[in-house]
Amino acid sequence: MRAIGLMSGTSLDGIDAALVDTDGLDRVATGPSLTVPYPGDFRDALRAILGQTVATEEIRTVERRLTELHAEAVGRLRADHGLDHVDLIGFHGHTILHRPDQGRTWQIGDGGLLARLTGVPVVSDFRTADVAAGGEGAPLVPVYHRALVAGLAKPLAILNIGGVANITWIGPGADDLVAFDTGPGNAPIDDWMRAKAGAAFDAGGETARRGTIDHAFVGRFLEHAFFARRPPKSLDRDDFARFRPDHLNAADGAATLAACTVAAALAARGHLPTAPLRWLVTGGGRHNRALMDGLAAGFNVPVEPVDVIGWDGDALEAQAFGYLAVRSLAGLPLSFPGTTRVPRALTGGRLDRPPVF
Missing domain, CATH: 3.30.420.40 (ATPase, nucleotide binding domain)
Structure with a gap:
């Protein structure tokens, strides 16, 4: 179809x-x-x-x-x-x-x-x-991720950095599927850039790469109750809107907010069944070098954009909703206990x- x-x-x-x-x-x-x-x-x-x-x-x-x-x-x-x-x-x-x-x-x-x-x-x-x-x-895309990774070594993790960031963990078994929102993605950075630099986003992460991270701010960010909650869990785009480093200049604020997105993804490791062999990154965040450099420094396994395996990271979520539409028409499940905490596949x-x- x-x-x-x-x-x-x-x-x-x-x-x-x-x-x-x-x-x-x-x-x-x-x-x-x-x-x-x-x-x-x-x-x-x-x-x-x-x-x-x-x-x-x-x-x-x-x-x-x-x-x-x-x-x-x-x-x-x-x-x-x-x-x-x-x-x-x-x-x-x-x-x-x-x-x-x-x-x-x-x-x-x-x-x-x-x-x-x-x-x-x-x-x-x-x-x-x-x-x-x-x-x-949310998230709903994991079942599409599972359909795409048949030939890849597992377990692996797919990190989608959109407005909110979410993870899909796929293990070697047919039902080994875990997913949840990890924390803010690009949204706080985009809002910061709009307010402080008059830009829609931090192109390539260049503003963040010029800045200095406020590590104390990142530490306070990680004290948010969301990070202690067991997954599956999800976020609204503006759940972390109050975490604005207004005491910083544009570059330092962008660097600090990027570090928060990275720290949230690193914290997600503690909720996974086993450590992934690799991390594949999709969504607009994969274009942000500050985010990708931070993830590469934090994980001890390869961190790569999904494009390296032939996926289009800019189109992946749109593709997923075409796929989910076909599943919906056929009455197939879109979500599962391990991806959204729904009681049964639904x-x-x-x-x-x-x-x-």
Whole structure:
């Protein structure tokens, strides 16, 4: 089945769209992808609704525009690569609130509207069923990681550094799958750069690499109760928003926040069943040299971007939601006790079909 996956997630960068041809099990063939940055005014509007708990006209307006931008991304991908036939779209939407302890997770995005705009069936709302069953609702990508690593030595760990960072640990057994959020990813660094340097992010980690780490601040960061909790566990993008090193200049603050992201990933080792033989890093964070250098210095095994094994780290999550859409359509599980703490393997997602005339 040919599916386009769409991911914007917790970052505020834009939309990743990627084609995947899959049976939702072990057969996966990846295709073209693209990234469409959000217009600046829309990014500001999206940022303004993060953390809101009640549906408002403002949120509905942002949701409609978000959906239209995703439809445009689908159209561009299909036009650029001659994709005449697409069976399904996996539409993650954008997370504006994640509070699984309160039984809530909220990804805005109108699957029905996207189906009408694209003429393709859409699976969306991937996380609600998991949270309703007592799970964390995140991460959901691990089952896709497992489908990709058949020929690799195990155990191994895949560290995704998006707005929030999460880990997938895959062991040698068929059911050896553990996953959880490790801590903040790029979000605090991006917010810092926006406030202190007028930049959307720290390109290549160059600002952080010029700075000096405040190790006392990193120590206080690691005292947060989240790090002592046993996984599976998950975070909202802004759960660590109060950890802002406002006493530092732009470079030292970027270096310190990068060190916090690294320290959180290193702390995650204590929750893994056995030590990984290697760490593969995906997401935008793999482009940040301060993060990659810190991880390489902290782990005593190889730390490499997923691109070295032929994966596209910029498209991986979008591919995953195409894969998950196919699994949802087939009634296959998306989450498991070891990945979200859901009581049993559980499917999810909601299907919207385009109108038939």
